Amino acid sequence: EDQVTQSPEALRLQEGESSSLNCSYTVSGLRGLFWYRQDPGKGPEFLFTLYSAGEEKEKERLKATLTKKESFLHITAPKPEDSATYLCAVMPGTASKLTFGTGTRLQVML
Amino acid sequence: DTGVSQDPRHKITKRGQNVTFRCDPISEHNRLYWYRQTLGQGPEFLTYFQNEAQLEKSRLLSDRFSAERPKGSFSTLEIQRTEQGDSAMYLCASRSGQGRPEAFFGQGTRLTVV
Numbered sequence: 001e002d003q004v005t006q007s008p009e010a011l012r013l014q015e016g017e018s019s020s021l022n023c024s025y026t027v028s029g030l031r032g033l034f035w036y037r038q039d040p041g042k043g044p045e046f047l048f049t050l051y052s053a054g055e056e057k058e059k060e061r062l063k064a065t066l067t068k069k070e071s072f073l074h075i076t077a078p079k080p081e082d083s084a085t086y087l088c089a090v091m092p093g094t095a096s097k098l099t100f101g102t103g104t105r106l107q108v109m110l
Numbered sequence: 111d112t113g114v115s116q117d118p119r120h121k122i123t124k125r126g127q128n129v130t131f132r133c134d135p136i137s138e139h140n141r142l143y144w145y146r147q148t149l150g151q152g153p154e155f156l157t158y159f160q161n162e163a164q165l166e167k168s169r170l171l172s173d174r175f176s177a178e179r180p181k182g183s184f185s186t187l188e189i190q191r192t193e194q195g196d197s198a199m200y201l202c203a204s205r206s207g208q209g210r211p212e213a214f215f216g217q218g219t220r221l222t223v224v
Contacts, residue, residue, distance in 0.1 A: 042218070043116075043203075045215070091211055096160075097158055098213060
């Protein structure tokens with residue numbers, strides 16, 4: 001069965017303090033690994049798709065990387081508006097559904 | 111393209127009542143998903159449609175839950191005889207059948223069973 005584990009559960013950073021979020025996964029034939037951002041009371045907002053080990057994607061202060069067992073979401077010089085829950089999900093090659101982790105709640109302080 | 115639309119955004123119902131939620135996917139997307147999310151958890155898969163065909167249902171999905179997607183357009187999720195444990199955020203997502211696998215989510219329907 002596909003599994004996704006995210007760490008840490010919660011992270012508090014000062015504005016400008018860079019850090020990384022971890023997503024460890026097991027999946028039968030990876031079709032894609034996805035990162036989403038979710039604000040309180042809202043639906044997840046798509047950020048990145050990674051397809052194979054060694055791939056990297058960037059968007060503003062966020063950079064996602066992928067290995068065969070885990071993915072990292074690097075946040076460079078975060079701002080308070082980056083505060084949200086970041087969700088990682090995988091889609092296996094044999095199915096179309098996403099399996100999500102429990103997310104990392106990020107709080108960026110002024 | 112206005113994104114995935116869900117209605118209502120919030121629903122409060124008494125235990126034992128039936129509720130129905132609606133999802134309008136992105137117009138060119140032929141794949142539609144329903145997920146459920148409780149506080150502090152990630153979204154949990156419920157069911158999946160390709161066009162009008164319901165291709166997969168979670169083993170965890172109670173018989174009280176039913177979903178439809180007539181004519182492959184909008185979808186409805188009905189919960190019969192609601193229980194307090196059904197209180198959650200119900201999320202709908204859609205994706206294209208061509209190429210890119212990422213799914214786009216609506217804002218969800220928050221269900222509270224009292």
